[in-house]
Amino acid sequence: MTEYPTDDSKPTDGSETTYASDTIYARHAPVFVLWACRETGIVDTLLEAPREPTEVAETTGVTERAAAVALDALVALGFAEERNGEYRPTDRLSAFDPETPIEERGILPHRLDSLEKYLALPTAMKGGDRPGFSETGLENYAAGMASVDGSLLRAAVTATEHAHPRPDCVLDVGGGIGRFGTEFARRGAAVTLVDRPGVIELARQHLEGSDVEPVPGDALESLPDGFDLAFCGRLTVGFSPAENERLFENVYEALDAGGTVACLEYVSGRSSIAPMFAVHMLAMSETGGTYTEEQYHTWLGRAGFVDVDVRDVPGTDCQLVIGRKPE
Numbered sequence: 001m002t003e004y005p006t007d008d009s010k011p012t013d014g015s016e017t018t019y020a021s022d023t024i025y026a027r028h029a030p031v032f033v034l035w036a037c038r039e040t041g042i043v044d045t046l047l048e049a050p051r052e053p054t055e056v057a058e059t060t061g062v063t064e065r066a067a068a069v070a071l072d073a074l075v076a077l078g079f080a081e082e083r084n085g086e087y088r089p090t091d092r093l094s095a096f097d098p099e100t101p102i103e104e105r106g107i108l109p110h111r112l113d114s115l116e117k118y119l120a121l122p123t124a125m126k127g128g129d130r131p132g133f134s135e136t137g138l139e140n141y142a143a144g145m146a147s148v149d150g151s152l153l154r155a156a157v158t159a160t161e162h163a164h165p166r167p168d169c170v171l172d173v174g175g176g177i178g179r180f181g182t183e184f185a186r187r188g189a190a191v192t193l194v195d196r197p198g199v200i201e202l203a204r205q206h207l208e209g210s211d212v213e214p215v216p217g218d219a220l221e222s223l224p225d226g227f228d229l230a231f232c233g234r235l236t237v238g239f240s241p242a243e244n245e246r247l248f249e250n251v252y253e254a255l256d257a258g259g260t261v262a263c264l265e266y267v268s269g270r271s272s273i274a275p276m277f278a279v280h281m282l283a284m285s286e287t288g289g290t291y292t293e294e295q296y297h298t299w300l301g302r303a304g305f306v307d308v309d310v311r312d313v314p315g316t317d318c319q320l321v322i323g324r325k326p327e
């Protein structure tokens, strides 16, 4: 397989500037190619059966020139392979196969959906509307959430357990399809996962037979109560400051006295990811952004939490914002 040049590739022709060192182009060009292949149906037609370029042109309506160029690009990017003039998908392309279970699809389909939102960023920056998600957008989003790196997941749960050792009853607020909730359950907690109804439907399929109970709800309205730990993973970055104040009021009510709230986030001024993540939220949604330590201190303090602290999660570029409900 031909390797696509990476940012680290060394110039091979002695020149100062190579395609590979053109960092921005090298990053966005593959995403655009993949996006175009998905949108034109080239990805779907390849997933159906091995194809020659002329067949791809016939079934999708792209020109023969485009089919040949796109297929070779998919090979160069590792999404297809060519044998005797026929192109067939590699495992990497199965991320786009609706038959592939959500938890195995990875974040790529969601990244392509995000691309459409980034293209509309100039409009969004002037207060205009963002494009909606495609039909499969929610599944792609869920697959993206599920692709959280295992070492980050374990480091975050361990850091949370340092703040609140051996929790019995955990409320996973905005828990997605339950990667974090499942890790708390694996370590012995009874876990209730609250998320929006559409996500809960997907979570149910994923969590069948597990010790995590998925419950539909709106964390900005109300939450179930009786928990000693509330975990919010990458949730506050989706809300406005006013919504976060409301969230923490509801989380406070959900906790028993002595309970702990722990939020895994990219804290502005602490995480190098935060500035670009704020851009991501600007592109993706009406609300959201990254927030400073001071903002978290203010919101948690106003809700009644004490011992508020922002800690780096070891080995990651994320922080854990914690607070305790007094006894």
Ligand SMILES: C[S@@+](CC[C@H](N)C(=O)[O-])C[C@H]1O[C@@H](n2cnc3c(N)ncnc32)[C@H](O)[C@@H]1O
Pocket (backbone or CB within 6 Å): 145, 146, 148, 173, 174, 175, 176, 177, 179, 180, 194, 195, 196, 199, 217, 218, 219, 220, 232, 233, 234, 235, 238
């Ligand atoms: C970025 S995802 C994080 C999922 C998971 N906690 C993780 O870290 O992988 C944010 C989640 O919050 C959920 N969410 C957003 N607004 C919510 C609300 N008002 N009430 C409950 N869940 C919400 C979204 O549906 C989504 O599943």
